[in-house]
Amino acid sequence: MGRLEGKTVFITGASAGIGEASAREFAKEGSNLILTARRLDRLKGLKEELEKKYPSITVTAVELDVREKKQIDAVIASVPPVDILLNNAGMVLGVEHLQDVEEDEFDQMIATNIKGLVFLTKAVLPSMKERQTGHIINLGSIAGKQAYPGGSIYCATKHAVEAITGSLRHELVDTPIRVSAICPGLVNTEFSTVRFRGDKQKADNVYAGLQPLVAQDIAEIIVFTAGRPPHVNIADMLIFPTNQASATNVARNN
Template structure:
């Protein structure tokens, strides 16, 4: 039995991409799962699949908009007995819309990114960490980004949200340093998931062009690192991990092969 067997993992944004891939890999480790996202049908499909393939784990799927504090409180208060004690919180839910320069970013786009990427992460952490402190065990893993390390044109608001995640993660680690609770951040570079299609407002051709001429990371690559981070011995904390495909050096330096 591995270190993650029997642990309960709460995943936001579990209906696709890195969240879904993480759910599958945690299930392979024997972890119990709380799957949350706004798209309940996709969560239920994943729940059904994982329950069949991993009959010894508990999988709970529930619709959740991380921007809604009352909904978060309801979801937490109504967790089934077999998954009510969360060992690992994976704050994965996030979004980016558009590549507009700062002076052209629409107010509703600003609000959506700030509310999902920052407020939602904070609200989930506030809801779950107190229970971890009571039990003297827990791990918060936040999904950051290279965009939280280096700003770039066309990404002002998204970069701001991921710089906020970076700061929140570091501050939380300081605040919890006297406890056994671990706090980690994983910051991907170019990852080809549905996330990119959303950025380009559903234009998959434009989203795919971002990765033309190189082999980007995929959701499973990041999920593997999330599970690795969660599975270290209790005295080991991977505080911050920056992850690129081999032909990326920073937020904008990328080598593309001619096709």
């Protein structure tokens, strides 16, 4: 029996990208899944696929906007106790310099990347503490370690994730609950398409001339992190494609 078999894994942003890939990887390990996102139709398709492929697991698909605390609290109250929380939902809008960032986009990034992560963590922690078990895995970013032009608000949100993750690890050090940050560099998902407000050409240019990471790469690392023995906590992991050395230092072939 593997360490993740039968564990209940709660994944936000599970309808695409790293969240969807992580769901597939946890399913391989025999974990039961609670998949959440705003796009319920995609979640239902993923649920059907995984339950057919892995009949021994239970998959629950729930529509959830992590910006809404009442929704979070209602969902957590309606599902089984969570063993592993993957705070994956996150987004970025635009590459404008600070003076040109629109207030509504500022609010969306703050609410999704920071508030949603905090609300969910607060919602699952009481049960984890009561049961003396649990693992919180936060999806960070190189943007949480290095700022760059055109990323002021997004970088601020990911720096906040870095700080929240570190503080929480200190706060839970006298418990068996583990806290981890997984911080990717360039990953080719819908992320850049959202950033450029649907402009696929601009999004593709971000990854031109190099082999970026893909969602599967990060999902495998997330599941590896979750599957370590109880006395092992991978606190912080930074993952780059081979031709990336920092947030802005990337070698391209074109």
